[in-house]
Amino acid sequence: MYGYTGKILHIDLGTRKTWIEEKPESWYKLYIGGVSMAARLLWENIEVGCDPLSPGNPICIANGIFAGTPVPVGGKYGLASKSPLTGWIGDSLSGSWFSVALKRTGWDGMVIHGASDNWITLLIDDERVQFRDATKLLGLGTYATEEAIRDELADDQIRSATIGPAGENGVLFANVTNDGRQAGRTGHGAVWGSKKLKAISVRGTHGVTVADPETLMKMSFDISETSQGPYTSKYRLLGTATNVLNMNKLGLLPTRNYQEGTFEDAELVSGEYLEEHYKVKKIACAQCPIACEQMSAAADGPYKGAMTGIEYECLFANGPNLGINDLRAVIKLIETCDQGGMDAMSGGVTVSWAMETFERGIFTKEDFKCAKYPEGFEPNFGNAEAAVTLMEMIRDREGIGDLLSKGTRRASAIVDAERGTETYKWAMNSKGLESPGYDARGLKTFAVGIAVGTRGGCHNRTAAYDPDIQGEVDRFSIDDTRGRLAARTEEYAAVYDTLPLCKFIRRCFTGKADRAGAWPAIAALINATTGWEFEYDDVDLIGVRAHTIKKAFNIREGWTRADDDLPYRWKHDPMTKGASAGHVVTDEELEYLKDLYYEAKGWTPEGLIPKEKLLELGMDDVAEEIGV
Amino acid sequence: MVASTSKYKYITCDPEKCIGCQLCEYICSFTKIGEFNTYRSRIRTVRAEEILITAVACRTCENAPCVIACTRDALTQDPNTGIIHINAERCDGCAWCIEACDFGAISINPATKLAEICDQCEELEDGPQCVIWCPKDALELTTPDQRAQRARRKLATEDVLGM
Numbered sequence: 001m002y003g004y005t006g007k008i009l010h011i012d013l014g015t016r017k018t019w020i021e022e023k024p025e026s027w028y029k030l031y032i033g034g035v036s037m038a039a040r041l042l043w044e045n046i047e048v049g050c051d052p053l054s055p056g057n058p059i060c061i062a063n064g065i066f067a068g069t070p071v072p073v074g075g076k077y078g079l080a081s082k083s084p085l086t087g088w089i090g091d092s093l094s095g096s097w098f099s100v101a102l103k104r105t106g107w108d109g110m111v112i113h114g115a116s117d118n119w120i121t122l123l124i125d126d127e128r129v130q131f132r133d134a135t136k137l138l139g140l141g142t143y144a145t146e147e148a149i150r151d152e153l154a155d156d157q158i159r160s161a162t163i164g165p166a167g168e169n170g171v172l173f174a175n176v177t178n179d180g181r182q183a184g185r186t187g188h189g190a191v192w193g194s195k196k197l198k199a200i201s202v203r204g205t206h207g208v209t210v211a212d213p214e215t216l217m218k219m220s221f222d223i224s225e226t227s228q229g230p231y232t233s234k235y236r237l238l239g240t241a242t243n244v245l246n247m248n249k250l251g252l253l254p255t256r257n258y259q260e261g262t263f264e265d266a267e268l269v270s271g272e273y274l275e276e277h278y279k280v281k282k283i284a285c286a287q288c289p290i291a292c293e294q295m296s297a298a299a300d301g302p303y304k305g306a307m308t309g310i311e312y313e314c315l316f317a318n319g320p321n322l323g324i325n326d327l328r329a330v331i332k333l334i335e336t337c338d339q340g341g342m343d344a345m346s347g348g349v350t351v352s353w354a355m356e357t358f359e360r361g362i363f364t365k366e367d368f369k370c371a372k373y374p375e376g377f378e379p380n381f382g383n384a385e386a387a388v389t390l391m392e393m394i395r396d397r398e399g400i401g402d403l404l405s406k407g408t409r410r411a412s413a414i415v416d417a418e419r420g421t422e423t424y425k426w427a428m429n430s431k432g433l434e435s436p437g438y439d440a441r442g443l444k445t446f447a448v449g450i451a452v453g454t455r456g457g458c459h460n461r462t463a464a465y466d467p468d469i470q471g472e473v474d475r476f477s478i479d480d481t482r483g484r485l486a487a488r489t490e491e492y493a494a495v496y497d498t499l500p501l502c503k504f505i506r507r508c509f510t511g512k513a514d515r516a517g518a519w520p521a522i523a524a525l526i527n528a529t530t531g532w533e534f535e536y537d538d539v540d541l542i543g544v545r546a547h548t549i550k551k552a553f554n555i556r557e558g559w560t561r562a563d564d565d566l567p568y569r570w571k572h573d574p575m576t577k578g579a580s581a582g583h584v585v586t587d588e589e590l591e592y593l594k595d596l597y598y599e600a601k602g603w604t605p606e607g608l609i610p611k612e613k614l615l616e617l618g619m620d621d622v623a624e625e626i627g628v
Numbered sequence: 629m630v631a632s633t634s635k636y637k638y639i640t641c642d643p644e645k646c647i648g649c650q651l652c653e654y655i656c657s658f659t660k661i662g663e664f665n666t667y668r669s670r671i672r673t674v675r676a677e678e679i680l681i682t683a684v685a686c687r688t689c690e691n692a693p694c695v696i697a698c699t700r701d702a703l704t705q706d707p708n709t710g711i712i713h714i715n716a717e718r719c720d721g722c723a724w725c726i727e728a729c730d731f732g733a734i735s736i737n738p739a740t741k742l743a744e745i746c747d748q749c750e751e752l753e754d755g756p757q758c759v760i761w762c763p764k765d766a767l768e769l770t771t772p773d774q775r776a777q778r779a780r781r782k783l784a785t786e787d788v789l790g791m
Binding site: 068069072097100104143204207208209210213217225228281283284285286287289291307 | 647648649650651654655657658661662663664665666667668674678679681738761763764
């Protein structure tokens with residue numbers, strides 16, 4: 001086999017045993033890599049109904065097909081476990097040096113079972129596995145952990161995926177970080193923490209062998225050249241933070257916990273303002289010529305010295321969404337999440353839920369007592385110091401931070417049960433995963449895309465905002481095309497998440513990002529790497545299978561149609577200001593959109609997958625278990 | 629700070645431009661050993677701090693300390709180009725050259741256990757492949773003198789002429 005070694009490494013943290021599983025080429029052709037292969041490994045290695053924080057929930061890592069080759073933006077890996085935040089599939093992607101170093105060890109993927117009694121790190125040293133004591137690393141932030149491991153092993157070529165204090169403490173939206181990049185969503189850090197696994201380090205020295213290196217080099221060079229042109233300028237120059245003003249104009253910029261879609265101080269938290277005042281460096285993932293990571297630092301003020309990479313989603317969640325108009329505080333909040341090892345999107349949206357609950361008089365100053373403020377504090381929207389303190393309390397699960405560390409769905413359910421309130425009405429999540437920076441009230445195709453999403457409230461997996469925002473359809477109304485559109489964008493995104501290739505490269509193959517523009521080039525890259533003969537339709541099927549295996553996992557865990565839902569607010573509370581004012585997605589609309597979507601997928605009206613559909617995809621054993 | 633004393637050309641990296649993508653390492657390993665293996669690159673990306681990134685290769689020092697340090701006369705310096713040549717017959721992988729190099733530009737090939745160093749792709753017509761591939765034009769084959777000239781010119785246009 002080219003591009004793969006055919007070997008999956010299994011490690012049991014409890015028994016400290018390791019074993020090798022060899023997979024046939026036919027298996028790789030179905031699941032390829034990234035989120036698809038990681039989800040498939042999860043499907044194969046977990047018992048139904050497993051408690052996500054129990055030893056039975058495996059950590060499944062699947063590398064990319066192009067990792068370790070010069071294919072631009074191909075240095076990414078997928079990570080899957082059952083999510084402790086949502087209870088459904090938790091799949092995430094991260095990029096950079098960890099992925100490339102892992103590729104060089106010769107393992108196509110890893111499955112980590114069981115739980116350790118004491119805190120450890122794993123060192124994957126080519127073929128060898130070491131279980132190393134992690135006592136000295138406890139409490140360290142994510143980047144500090146990576147550096148400490150490199151120091152200890154005296155090798156700057158060691159790359160580590162780590163958890164921070166949030167993961168150690170069991171924050172349900174803790175994440176996994178490597179090289180300053182995060183496998184950000186669905187709470188992988190909590191899973192690692194439950195296993196007492198502080199980090200996985202890799203040192204790989206083997207070369208990666210591909211079928212046709214000359215073709216791969218030639219194509220990579222051309223794509224890399226194109227990627228310095230207009231097709232990626234948005235990402236290279238301002239980064240995705242450039243979305244702030246666009247979203248604000250469209251009335252879709254979540255403001256003060258999604259109460260509105262326009263922020264009066266949007267200019268002050270815009271990508272343009274960030275560039276002018278706080279940008280210190282643009283950096284790239286390994287293997288990426290684009291360099292979208294906009295490293296930004298607070299040069300002065302109370303958070304002087306805070307520094308981290310800023311992109312749109314974390315920026316909206318911790319800026320406008322908290323009513324905060326000072327980018328220095330936003331940088332501090334995101335740094336607290338990034339170094340603490342937690343999802344800055346879920347973090348911001350959970351803090352905003354707490355702020356609204358306070359402003360509505362349900363939480364009082366008393367509820368916010370902590371070591372820093374023994375008398376409590378008043379977290380009104382716009383109070384940056386309160387937000388920073390809350391984020392630290394979540395990371396440390398101190399005081400009310402313990403409640404908030406469970407995310408908006410659980411926190412609101414607990415408060416409502418205890419106090420007889422209805423705070424769930426402003427708990428912004430789908431399936432328990434906090435909502436992104438696109439307001440679905442003004443994006444009706446996106447509304448169904450995010451409601452049916454297998455991992456919950458994620459913009460990235462559905463990408464159905466695209467036809468809405470591009471003007472392909474009227475974003476405020478619905479028609480019978482929307483199910484097909486949402487299925488199309490989701491499967492398209494799943495191709496990129498499976499290879500994985502970063503979606504920012506999507507226009508650099510031919511100038512056009514659609515299937516016709518990208519699939520022939522992607523097929524050629526796959527073929528040069530593996531020696532296979534993939535064609536246009538085979539590329540399409542990569543996305544269909546990736547999505548299907550994740551959906552199948554959820555069905556096996558007991559998913560029903562009612563689980564595909566939107567936050568209460570998007571269904572009932574219209575915004576009062578801006579270009580999207582006055583709209584909601586009614587229950588009736590949502591159910592109709594779901595009908596259309598299931599039909600477009602070729603599923604039953606209940607959203608289940610027919611056996612023959614799974615057999616067509618070559619997923620026979622999946623058909624056996626969940627096909628109808 | 630150690631400085632190269634070179635009158636020769638060598639590959640420099642502008643840390644302002646470098647994004648840490650490592651494409652230089654991919655192309656180097658492929659060019660020199662036909663493998664995609666950044667671990668075997670003769671130019672190395674370094675990330676000293678989160679935002680301090682650069683790449684380092686041989687700086688063709690005059691009176692090259694690595695050549696002097698070699699106890700087996702395996703290393704020689706081309707008097708015209710300054711490029712260090714390693715005689716694989718003589719090298720025994722003792723690593724004295726690595727210790728002598730202030731720039732960390734020499735490494736031991738884990739397979740052959742012999743020293744390896746950047747040769748600026750001298751056998752290729754279009755020169756160092758990493759320079760061609762660098763997407764941000766951060767890499768350059770140049771001499772300290774040429775760099776100094778350019779710095780003076782930049783100073784003159786920006787500070788003196790205010791352009």
